Amino acid sequence: GNSVTQMEGPVTLSEEAFLTINCTYTATGYPSLFWYVQYPGEGLQLLLKATKADDKGSNKGFEATYRKETTSFHLEKGSVQVSDSAVYFCALNQAGTALIFGKGTTLSVSS
Amino acid sequence: GAGVSQSPSNKVTEKGKDVELRCDPISGHTALYWYRQSLGQGLEFLIYFQGNSAPDKSGLPSDRFSAERTGGSVSTLTIQRTQQEDSAVYLCASTNSGDYGYTFGSGTRLTVV
Numbered sequence: 173g174n175s176v177t178q179m180e181g182p183v184t185l186s187e188e189a190f191l192t193i194n195c196t197y198t199a200t201g202y203p204s205l206f207w208y209v210q211y212p213g214e215g216l217q218l219l220l221k222a223t224k225a226d227d228k229g230s231n232k233g234f235e236a237t238y239r240k241e242t243t244s245f246h247l248e249k250g251s252v253q254v255s256d257s258a259v260y261f262c263a264l265n266q267a268g269t270a271l272i273f274g275k276g277t278t279l280s281v282s283s
Numbered sequence: 284g285a286g287v288s289q290s291p292s293n294k295v296t297e298k299g300k301d302v303e304l305r306c307d308p309i310s311g312h313t314a315l316y317w318y319r320q321s322l323g324q325g326l327e328f329l330i331y332f333q334g335n336s337a338p339d340k341s342g343l344p345s346d347r348f349s350a351e352r353t354g355g356s357v358s359t360l361t362i363q364r365t366q367q368e369d370s371a372v373y374l375c376a377s378t379n380s381g382d383y384g385y386t387f388g389s390g391t392r393l394t395v396v
Binding site: 206208214215216217218221269271273274 | 316318324325326328331333339342374376383384385386387388389390
């Protein structure tokens with residue numbers, strides 16, 4: 173069946189450091205891929221998405237590229253801020269099914 | 284409404300009691316989903332409603348769990364004879380198209396004591 177694997181956390185970085193959170197998936201066909209973010213005390217929010225191979229999703233300085241050849245959708249940001257501290261979830265969706273999430277990666281950024 | 288609304292936001296119940304959790308999706312959204320978020324378990328899919336089709340119940344963990352969606356809008360998740368392991372945050376989401384992502388509610392934090 174379909175699944176999403178993302179790197180275990182927590183990830184601890186200093187402000188302005190480069191961030192990568194790895195995400196790989198297993199799916200039949202061509203799923204859509206997403207990153208969701210959950211800030212402390214808040215609900216899940218869509219961060220970015222890509223619906224086909226080689227698409228790059230971007231938002232708030234974060235980027236992720238849909239790589240079909242490596243079945244990956246790694247999240248990157250060039251310079252993190254304290255306000256980026258949150259839990260990040262990679263997810264995939266195929267028509268007719270519900271979103272499947274990874275287990276989440278906690279990011280903690282210190283000043 | 285403007286967003287997905289869930290009630291109550293917090294619920295403490297005694298083991299063995301039944302609970303009902305409510306979700307008001309965004310008006311016009313055809314698909315509605317329930318997930319459970321537990322510490323260390325990530326987001327676990329429970330059930331999915333799409334229009335008038337039969338719901339996908341494949342994620343329900345036991346027959347103590349059930350859900351319905353009345354009139355294609357409001358949904359209620361019912362947990363019978365609650366157990367301590369049912370303690371979690373129950374999240375509801377809705378969408379018109381999976382490709383555009385889901386809009387999540389703030390969740391109901393259920394604590395079974």
